Amino acid sequence: MQVDGHLTDKTINDLLNPATNLAIGLKLLKANSHYRPGWEPTVHKLMKRFQRYGTGGFCKTQPRTKLAQFRPRSPHWRHGHLAQIVDQLARRYTIDPALVMAVIGQESSFNPAALSNKQAQGLMQLIPETAQRFGVRHPFDPEDNIRGGIAYLHWLLRRFQGDVALTLAAYNAGEKAVERYQGIPPYPETRHYVRRIMANYPKALHPVPPPVRS
Numbered sequence: 001m002q003v004d005g006h007l008t009d010k011t012i013n014d015l016l017n018p019a020t021n022l023a024i025g026l027k028l029l030k031a032n033s034h035y036r037p038g039w040e041p042t043v044h045k046l047m048k049r050f051q052r053y054g055t056g057g058f059c060k061t062q063p064r065t066k067l068a069q070f071r072p073r074s075p076h077w078r079h080g081h082l083a084q085i086v087d088q089l090a091r092r093y094t095i096d097p098a099l100v101m102a103v104i105g106q107e108s109s110f111n112p113a114a115l116s117n118k119q120a121q122g123l124m125q126l127i128p129e130t131a132q133r134f135g136v137r138h139p140f141d142p143e144d145n146i147r148g149g150i151a152y153l154h155w156l157l158r159r160f161q162g163d164v165a166l167t168l169a170a171y172n173a174g175e176k177a178v179e180r181y182q183g184i185p186p187y188p189e190t191r192h193y194v195r196r197i198m199a200n201y202p203k204a205l206h207p208v209p210p211p212v213r214s
Contacts, residue, residue: 086150104149107125111123122139122145126149156175165194166184168197
């Protein structure tokens with residue numbers, strides 16, 4: 001989430017609704033405000049405002065999220081080393097790093113704090129069920145999120161025999177939808193998603209990766 005210190009209160013509120021996102025967003029901003037000069041006054045103002053009104057006016061329950069869950073374990077993604085993280089993890093799963101980078105670019109625009117209205121989280125936009133399925137405990141941690149996303153791509157590439165278009169369609173819409181339609185589902189969002197990624201990764205086939213060594 002990118003925040004400009006000059007954004008109005010109304011814009012901030014629009015960006016951070018509902019209340020759970022507001023609480024999480026404030027924690028993220030506070031944790032990372034030292035990366036951007038000029039953020040501190042905005043963060044301080046928002047924190048005071050949230051504390052003054054409390055969660056009672058926004059939602060029924062307090063968010064159960066802990067700040068440590070969202071703080072990156074390393075600042076690599078802030079210093080242009082995202083490609084190195086991807087390369088290291090992709091090599092472990094025998095996946096082309098360029099494919100992973102194309103997916104990240106489409107999913108989150110390289111924003112590790114990305115959160116969709118469907119609760120897809122982090123760089124590779126893992127929904128909670130997928131994160132749990134592939135052992136991701138900290139979906140907003142860049143390395144943990146990328147590892148889970150790559151593990152899912154690995155599983156899909158093996159399931160669809162290296163067919164990149166079907167793998168991407170399944171990553172977006174789920175493997176059951178691809179199997180039900182025996183191809184890319186006729187969902188406009190999914191078809192657009194596949195086209196956009198394959199414009200940056202124009203390979204129809206990816207070598208079927210071998211099983212990952214435990």
